[in-house]
Amino acid sequence: MSENKNADSIRIARKYLDSLVVEGRILGAVHPSTRLCVLGAEFETPIMTGALSHLKGGMAGLAEGARAAGALCSVGMGDNDSLGKVLATGAKVIKVIKPYADREEIFSRIRFAEEHGALGVGMDVEHAVDVENDTDSLVAGYQMKLPTLDELKEYVNSTRLPFFFKGALSVQDALTARELGAAGIILSHHNGLLRWAMPPYALLQDIRRAVGNDLILIADGGIADGFDAFKVLALGADLVCTGRPLIPAYEAEGADGVAKTIRAFTDELRAMMLRTGSRDLKSIDPSVVHEARWL
Numbered sequence: 001m002s003e004n005k006n007a008d009s010i011r012i013a014r015k016y017l018d019s020l021v022v023e024g025r026i027l028g029a030v031h032p033s034t035r036l037c038v039l040g041a042e043f044e045t046p047i048m049t050g051a052l053s054h055l056k057g058g059m060a061g062l063a064e065g066a067r068a069a070g071a072l073c074s075v076g077m078g079d080n081d082s083l084g085k086v087l088a089t090g091a092k093v094i095k096v097i098k099p100y101a102d103r104e105e106i107f108s109r110i111r112f113a114e115e116h117g118a119l120g121v122g123m124d125v126e127h128a129v130d131v132e133n134d135t136d137s138l139v140a141g142y143q144m145k146l147p148t149l150d151e152l153k154e155y156v157n158s159t160r161l162p163f164f165f166k167g168a169l170s171v172q173d174a175l176t177a178r179e180l181g182a183a184g185i186i187l188s189h190h191n192g193l194l195r196w197a198m199p200p201y202a203l204l205q206d207i208r209r210a211v212g213n214d215l216i217l218i219a220d221g222g223i224a225d226g227f228d229a230f231k232v233l234a235l236g237a238d239l240v241c242t243g244r245p246l247i248p249a250y251e252a253e254g255a256d257g258v259a260k261t262i263r264a265f266t267d268e269l270r271a272m273m274l275r276t277g278s279r280d281l282k283s284i285d286p287s288v289v290h291e292a293r294w295l
Contacts, residue, residue: 009189009197013222016199020231021292025277025285032273033280034266038216038238039119039162039183041092044070045266046281047229049258050220050243051076051096051124051166051186054140056251058082063091065250065258069266072119072239074186077140080112087116094120096166096186099128101136101145110159120183121159125152126167126190149180156181164218166190169198174207174215184216186241191221204236205286226268233269233281234289 034045049066052059053076063086066073074094075086083095095113100106106123113121128146130137137144147155156163162183168174169187177185187204189197200219207217219232220241229240242265249257278284 009192013199048072050241053077060085063089064255067091068259069262096122101143120162122164124166188220208236226265230272
C-alpha cells in the first residue's frame with residue numbers, strides 16, 4: 001500500500017473539517033465548562049487520547065498525561081502486562097482490542113481489563129483484513145480474523161464493562177452495534193484502512209438521529225486542535241479522540257507533554273464555546289456550524 005493511497009481518506013477528512021465554519025454568538029456569553037460525566041466517571045474535557053500503540057517509552061506515560069489533564073484515555077495494541085502498567089497510573093481507560101484469530105487472546109484481554117479496573121473495552125473490527133484485498137491481516141505478528149456477528153455478540157456479552165466498536169462508519173453499523181448491545185462506537189477509518197472513506201464527522205448527525213442517546217459516539221481521526229474538536233462536538237460527538245498531535249509532545253516531554261497538549265486543546269475548545277454562546281457541552285448548538293461550500 002503506497003503512502004498516497006493511505007492518505008486519501010486522511011486528506012478527505014481534513015478537507016471536510018476545514019470546510020466547516022462557525023457563526024459567533026458572543027452577546028450574553030459566559031465562561032464555559034468542559035466538564036462531563038461519561039461511563040460513570042467525571043472528566044475535565046471531552047478530548048481523549050486515541051487508541052495509540054507501541055509508543056516509545058511505553059503506554060503508561062500516555063495514560064499519566066491523560067489522567068493529569070482530566071481526560072479519558074484509550075489504548076490500542078499491547079499485552080496484559082502493558083495494560084496493567086497503564087491502569088496502575090489511575091487513569092480512566094478504554095482498552096481497544098484487536099480481532100485476533102485466537103479468540104482466547106481476545107477473552108484474555110477482556111478479562112484482564114475488567115479485573116484490573118478498565119472503564120471500558122472495545123474492538124477495532126476494521127483492522128481484521130488487509131487494505132488491498134479481503135485476506136485476514138497479520139498485525140505485529142498476530143493473525144487477525146474477521147469476526148462474525150455471533151462472535152461480536154459473544155464478546156459484548158462476555159464482560160460487564162461497556163463495549164465499543166471501533167471502525168463503525170455508517171448508520172447501519174451504528175444500528176447493528178446497538179443491536180449487539182454495545183455502549184458506543186468509535187467512528188474511524190483507522191488512518192486510511194478504508195480507502196476514500198467518508199469523514200467520520202460527516203456522519204455524526206445522521207447517526208445521532210438514528211440512535212438518539214442509545215450509543216456513546218466517539219469521533220476519531222484528524223483532530224488537530226481544540227477548534228476541530230468544537231466542530232466535531234457540535235455535529236453530535238460525545239467525545240473526540242486525538243492521537244498524532246500527542247506523539248511528538250510525548251516523545252519530547254513525556255506525560256507532561258501529553259497533559260499540556262490536551263489542556264491546550266481544551267483551552268481552544270473553551271474559546272470556541274464562549275464565542276458561540278455555549279455555556280457547557282450540552283448547550284453547544286449544532287446550528288452554529290455551517291459547511292462553506294465556497295471554500
